Every structure is written in structure tokens, then in C-alpha cells.
Amino acid sequence: MNLKQQSVRDLPGVGPAKEHALAALGIHSIHDVLHYFPFRYEDRQIRPLVEWEDGSRVTVRAVVSGNAVVRWRGSKSILSARLRVDGQHLVLCTWFSQHYLKSRLTDGRLLVVTGRWDAKAQRIVAVETSFDVSEPRSKGLLPVYRANKELGSRQIHQLIGKALDLHADQLLDVLPYTLVQKYRLWSHRDAVIAMHRPRSAEDLRQARRRLAFEEFLLFQIQLHWFRMHRKDSTGVARHVPDDAVERFASLLPAPLTDAQKRACLDILRDLQGDRAMARLIQGDVGSGKTWVALFACYAAHLAGCQAALMAPTEILAEQHAREAERVLGRDGVFVRLLTGSVGSKARREILEGLASGTIDVVVGTHALLTEDVTFCNLGLIATDEQHRFGVSQRSALRSKGTSPDVLMLSATPIPRTLALAVYGDMDVSSLDELPKGRQPIQTIALSMSQEAEAIRLIRRELSAGRQAYIVTPAIEQSEAADFTALLDVFDKLREELAGFRVGLLHGKMVVDEKEGVMRAFRDGEIDALVATTVIEVGIDVKNATVMAIYNAERFGLAQLHQLRGRVGRGSYKSYCILLSEANNETAQARIQTMLDTQDGFRIAERDLELRGPGEFLGVRQSGLPQFAVGDLIQDHRIMSVARDEAAQLLASDSFWYSPATEALREAVQVPIDETVYRD
Numbered sequence: 062m063n064l065k066q067q068s069v070r071d072l073p074g075v076g077p078a079k080e081h082a083l084a085a086l087g088i089h090s091i092h093d094v095l096h097y098f099p100f101r102y103e104d105r106q107i108r109p110l111v112e113w114e115d116g117s118r119v120t121v122r123a124v125v126s127g128n129a130v131v132r133w134r135g136s137k138s139i140l141s142a143r144l145r146v147d148g149q150h151l152v153l154c155t156w157f158s159q160h161y162l163k164s165r166l167t168d169g170r171l172l173v174v175t176g177r178w179d180a181k182a183q184r185i186v187a188v189e190t191s192f193d194v195s196e197p198r199s200k201g202l203l204p205v206y207r208a209n210k211e212l213g214s215r216q217i218h219q220l221i222g223k224a225l226d227l228h229a230d231q232l233l234d235v236l237p238y239t240l241v242q243k244y245r246l247w248s249h250r251d252a253v254i255a256m257h258r259p260r261s262a263e264d265l266r267q268a269r270r271r272l273a274f275e276e277f278l279l280f281q282i283q284l285h286w287f288r289m290h291r292k293d294s295t296g297v298a299r300h301v302p303d304d305a306v307e308r309f310a311s312l313l314p315a316p317l318t319d320a321q322k323r324a325c326l327d328i329l330r331d332l333q334g335d336r337a338m339a340r341l342i343q344g345d346v347g348s349g350k351t352w353v354a355l356f357a358c359y360a361a362h363l364a365g366c367q368a369a370l371m372a373p374t375e376i377l378a379e380q381h382a383r384e385a386e387r388v389l390g391r392d393g394v395f396v397r398l399l400t401g402s403v404g405s406k407a408r409r410e411i412l413e414g415l416a417s418g419t420i421d422v423v424v425g426t427h428a429l430l431t432e433d434v435t436f437c438n439l440g441l442i443a444t445d446e447q448h449r450f451g452v453s454q455r456s457a458l459r460s461k462g463t464s465p466d467v468l469m470l471s472a473t474p475i476p477r478t479l480a481l482a483v484y485g486d487m488d489v490s491s492l493d494e495l496p497k498g499r500q501p502i503q504t505i506a507l508s509m510s511q512e513a514e515a516i517r518l519i520r521r522e523l524s525a526g527r528q529a530y531i532v533t534p535a536i537e538q539s540e541a542a543d544f545t546a547l548l549d550v551f552d553k554l555r556e557e558l559a560g561f562r563v564g565l566l567h568g569k570m571v572v573d574e575k576e577g578v579m580r581a582f583r584d585g586e587i588d589a590l591v592a593t594t595v596i597e598v599g600i601d602v603k604n605a606t607v608m609a610i611y612n613a614e615r616f617g618l619a620q621l622h623q624l625r626g627r628v629g630r631g632s633y634k635s636y637c638i639l640l641s642e643a644n645n646e647t648a649q650a651r652i653q654t655m656l657d658t659q660d661g662f663r664i665a666e667r668d669l670e671l672r673g674p675g676e677f678l679g680v681r682q683s684g685l686p687q688f689a690v691g692d693l694i695q696d697h698r699i700m701s702v703a704r705d706e707a708a709q710l711l712a713s714d715s716f717w718y719s720p721a722t723e724a725l726r727e728a729v730q731v732p733i734d735e736t737v738y739r740d
């Protein structure tokens with residue numbers, strides 16, 4: 062049995078409860094366990110104070126100086142003590158909700174503390190404390206995993222350790238040996254082990270290089286296959302009337318932007334041509350990709366075909382379905398929504414409608430992929446946020462039609478310098494223009510001491526009937542302080558915004574709970590939403606006019622831009638408030654970029670400039686399409702190489718039958734069908 066078929070239950074110590082908790086993280090098989098990579102590493106090297114960077118995580122060996130003091134804020138305690146570091150400097154150390162440590166923090170006591178260094182306050186906010194003086198001087202690199210309430214990062218690490226001990230040798234290599242040799246790559250097995258148990262930064266670099274290459278190669282083979290499929294397949298010339306764009310425009314409440322018009326015309330030509338369409342629409346936040354996708358569905362409908370629009374989450378599917386009904390419904394197009402929450406009776410009806418052809422356009426989530434969904438005449442598939450769907454899922458949907466045309470929507474602009482490496486010569490339409498009538502979002506940078514000003518602005522907007530998002534950094538398992546920070550902000554805003562409905566949203570809530578809160582906000586039942594970055598990419602609430610971001614210095618540029626794009630989506634004037642202790646140059650440069658421009662393409666370029674190769678040990682900051690290991694910006698050279706190799710592989714006959722590429726073919730799930738392999 063291969064590792065993908067082996068359930069997590071086969072690991073020692075995994076019962077139904079753990080199985081459930083793992084499933085919530087998307088881990089089902091032993092293969093998944095082994096490939097659940099840390100999202101960052103903590104550098105637990107003990108360094109002298111002079112090397113500490115403001116805002117970064119440090120590990121120190123120190124001696125307690127004087128007595129520790131506990132203060133209470135409501136039910137929460139704040140414990141502080143002075144520590145002597147490197148035998149000379151005195152710094153302050155704070156522990157949140159750990160008052161029980163007080164009795165151990167006696168004068169002269171030796172301890173090892175890991176925490177966040179605040180240079181201005183000369184203070185460490187402790188995350189982990191150990192009184193074990195035999196502690197090695199260096200703990201090296203500690204992997205940190207995305208965790209949930211039931212399963213912490215450390216437990217995940219232990220479980221992966223067990224899986225590695227028992228199963229690492231079953232990890233197979235999908236890369237042909239020639240490539241491994243040519244690029245001197247590590248084996249898949251060694252790379253996976255090193256990701257979880259890095260012995261050095263160099264180990265990690267090699268592991269990542271290998272895994273990124275593999276990932277990018279699979280992605281590129283799929284893209285190239287996509288193109289070949291389009292070139293070689295007979296494709297159907299659709300009879301879309303020439304005035305389809307005008308007819309579509311007449312259904313809309315506002316004129317199309319020139320960029321939208323161009324994209325629609327590209328699609329029209331693709332559909333009318335006799336090759337199957339494979340087009341990517343990439344657009345800046347709020348540039349109106351949805352209407353372009355709706356045009357594609359409409360054009361398919363005019364040509365007598367059904368169309369499917371697939372979104373990554375239920376809320377986005379609902380949002381698109383509403384818009385589709387509102388716009389296309391005006392011309393009598395019959396739209397239905399199919400998600401996992403649709404009841405069985407309604408579901409049956411929808412399945413019948415799709416099979417018989419009475420439903421023209423279906424909008425949905427993964428639920429569209431299940432086997433019992435069949436179409437009468439599926440001619441077009443549009444997928445939103447392509448990277449959140451696996452390759453095999455996309456082909457599953459494609460197989461439901463005969464040579465269906467395919468449109469992909471990407472929510473994050475790829476810098477021009479990277480687009481070629483990533484998408485090669487795929488057909489791409491870019492939406493680089495915002496709809497008219499939008500007021501520019503006013504971006505305001507404030508220091509934490511000016512928080513009151515931010516709250517005043519939020520209150521003013523809420524009083525005018527608008528809504529606000531308030532975002533704090535994502536909670537990490539080991540960062541009790543982050544969770545405290547989120548709750549502090551929540552408590553504070555509830556107090557300061559008395560009379561308004563303040564909601565809370567974070568990644569540790571279960572999916573249903575999260576969607577419930579998001580819906581309540583969308584429907585105006587919540588005025589101010591305090592949240593971590595789990596706010597949906599793509600959510601469209603026109604009434605929201607304030608995006609306030611706490612600790613903005615801890616967010617990457619692409620992420621800040623995405624978050625800012627959640628406001629200013631209607632005609633109201635909107636604000637983005639960046640609250641920060643901009644403590645190092647890069648953080649300051651990022652915030653300055655946000656003040657300078659609202660152009661996502663420029664921001665992406667700037668991101669590329671600002672991010673040095675050393676960034677890997679920090680939090681992943683890109684909002685670009687995410688791969689498990691590879692990073693589009695940092696690893697763009699690997700992507701270029703992978704693109705060329707993929708093209709060569711697919712061009713050679715032997716790819717399709719050689720035993721050396723069998724594992725690779727299986728991994729990509731490239732179906733060997735005659736339409737592809739003809740010449």
C-alpha cells in the first residue's frame with residue numbers, strides 16, 4: 062500500500078480524536094503527515110544582545126535581577142522581571158498569563174527565555190521559558206507548524222517524527238534520475254527529512270531547493286500539458302454572436318472598464334476560434350474579475366453550452382452566484398448554486414437540472430467535482446483562485462465536458478518580471494485598471510501611540526452606517542502573546558465602540574463558525590470585525606470602508622495590499638490605517654510603499670525588490686499563489702528552470718511511455734489520451 066492510501070490511524074497514538082484534528086488541517090494519510098511542512102523555523106541560537114534585531118524573536122540565557130512583579134488587567138496577569146544578559150545588560154522581560162512563574166523568578170536564578178525583542182522598550186515578551194540550566198547553548202532551528210486548537214505545533218512535530226521513523230524509507234522519488242543528477246538535487250526522502258529535522262540552514266536550503274523544483278516542475282508540466290491540449294485537441298468553435306460583449310454590458314449596472322472589455326474580447330475570440338480556450342485572467346484587487354468570468358459564462362450560454370464557475374470557499378461561491386443571478390438573470394439565464402451545504406432535495410434537483418440542461422450556469426465549490434455531478438453540455442469552466450485547487454481537481458471538472466474551454470482567475474498580480482517564468486507563454490489577460498467612480502483609498506500610517514486616532518476614525522465611519530475590518534497578525538501556536546493581542550484589541554474595541562456590534566474571527570475557529578461570522582459581517586449584522594488574516598481573499602462588502610491593521614510591520618506587502626483591497630469597493634470613501642512600530646528599514650519601506658501606490662502590479666514589483674533571499678526564516682509574506690515549499694518570488698529562477706525542463710519533457714516521446722518518467726506522469730496525473738498524444 063502506498064503512503065497516500067495509508068490512513069493516519071495507522072500511526073501509533075492516533076485515535077479518532079486526533080484523526081479528526083488532523084483532518085481539519087487537511088491531513089488524512091501518512092503521505093500528508095510527512096508532507097505537512099513547517100511554515101517557518103525559529104532560530105533558537107543564543108546570540109549576544111548586540112545582534113538582536115528589533116521586533117525579532119530572540120533566545121537568551123540570562124540571570125534574574127531583583128524580584129518579579131505581577132500586575133493584573135481584569136482576569137489577565139502580566140508578570141515582569143529584570144534580566145541580566147551577557148553578564149552586563151539589564152533588560153525587561155514580560156510574561157502574559159503566566160503569573161505562576163513568579164515564585165521561580167528569584168534573584169540570581171539562571172534561565173533560558175525565547176521571546177520577541179522590543180528594542181525601544183528594551184523588553185522581551187516571553188514565549189517560552191526554561192529553568193533547565195543544562196540547556197544546550199544552541200537549540201538550532203525549531204520547526205513551527207500551522208496548528209489548531211486540538212493539535213499544537215509541538216504535537217504535530219512529534220507525530221511527524223514518528224511517521225518519519227516508521228515510513229521515511231517508503232518515500233519515493235518522482236523525478237527522473239537524469240534531472241536529479243543534472244541539478245545535483247537531494248532525494249525526495251532526504252529533503253522531506255531535512256524539512257522537519259534541519260541540522261543547519263544549509264540543509265534546509267538544499268531541502269527546499271529540491272522540493273521547490275519538484276513542485277514547480279509538476280506545475281509546469283500541467284501548464285504545458287494544458288497548452289498542448291489546447292493546441293492539439295480539436296476544440297469546438299463556439300457560435301458566440303459578435304456583439305456578445307455589448308449584450309453582456311447592457312445587463313450590467315455600470316460600464317465595463319477598458320481592461321475588462323479587452324479581457325472579454327480576448328475570451329470572445331478564444332471561444333469563436335477552433336482551439337479550446339486556456340486563458341488566465343490576472344487582476345489587481347477589486348479590478349472586477351468576477352464580471353469577466355460572468356461574461357465567459359454568458360458567452361458560453363449564448364453558444365448553447367452550460368458553464369461552471371468554481372470558487373474556493375462557500376462564501377465566495379455564494380457571492381459569485383448572487384452576482385451571476387443579478388446580472389445574467391436579467392437575460393433569462395438560469396443560474397444555480399451548488400455547495401456542500403445544499404440540502405439533499407435541492408441537490409437532487411440541481412443535479413437533474415445540470416444533467417438535463419435546464420440549468421445554464423452553475424456556481425459552486427468542490428461540491429461540483431463529485432462523481433454524481435454530470436452535465437448535459439458543459440462548454441466552459443471558470444475557476445477562481447486557481448492555486449487553491451489541486452491539479453487533479455481541475456482535471457476532474459474538465460473531464461465532465463467535452464473539450465471545455467477553461468478560464469482561470471488569479472487574485473494576485475504577478476510581477477511582470479515573474480509572469481513569464483510562471484506562466485510562460487500561456488494566454489493571459491491582465492486587468493490593470495479599477496472601475497470608475499472608485500475613490501482612492503486613503504492610507505494612513507500611525508504609530509501605536511496614535512491608536513486613539515484610529516479608533517476615532519473607525520467610530521466616525523460606523524456612526525455613518527459603514528463597517529470596518531480590524532486586523533491583527535495571525536495567531537501562531539507558540540505565540541500566546543499574539544492571541545492575547547487579538548483578544549486585547551477585541552476587548553478594547555468592544556469598549557470603545559460601545560453601541561456597535563463587534564465580531565471576532567480567527568483561524569482557530571472551526572470552518573462553520575468562521576463562515577458564520579463572515580456571513581454576518583457581509584449581511585451587515587456585525588459593524589466591526591476584529592480578525593486575524595483569515596479574512597477571505599476576494600470577499601466583497603461594499604459597505605466596509607475602514608481597514609485598520611495592527612502591527613502592520615509584521616505583514617508582507619502583498620498581504621497588506623490584499624487586505625487594503627477589502628475596502629474601497631463601493632462608492633464610499635475608504636480608509637486603510639496601518640498601525641505599526643515600524644522598527645526596521647524593510648518594514649518602513651513596506652509601509653512607505655503602501656502610502657505611495659495602490660497599484661498591485663507595482664507593489665508586487667516592489668515586494669520583489671525588498672525581499673532578500675534571507676527571508677525564508679521569517680514568516681511567509683507573499684500573497685502570491687502559494688506552493689507548499691516553493692516561493693514564486695524567492696525561487697523564481699528555479700521556476701524558470703522547471704518551465705524549460707517541463708517543455709522539454711513533454712516534447713519528447715519517451716515522456717509518455719518511459720519507465721523513468723512513470724512516477725512523474727502519475728504524480729502530475731497527466732492522462733494519456735489520444736488527443737494529446739497524437740504526433
Ligand SMILES: Nc1ncnc2c1ncn2[C@@H]1O[C@H](COP(=O)(O)OP(=O)(O)OP(=O)(O)O)[C@@H](O)[C@H]1O
Nearest residue numbers: 315316317318346347348349350351472496599601
Ligand atoms: N466596471 C465596473 N464598474 C463598476 N463596478 C464594478 C465594475 N466591475 C466590477 N465592479 C464591482 O467592483 C467590485 C469588485 O469586483 P470583483 O469582486 O470582481 O473584484 P475582483 O477582481 O474579484 O477583486 P478581488 O480579487 O479583490 O476580490 C464588485 O462589487 C463589482 O460589482
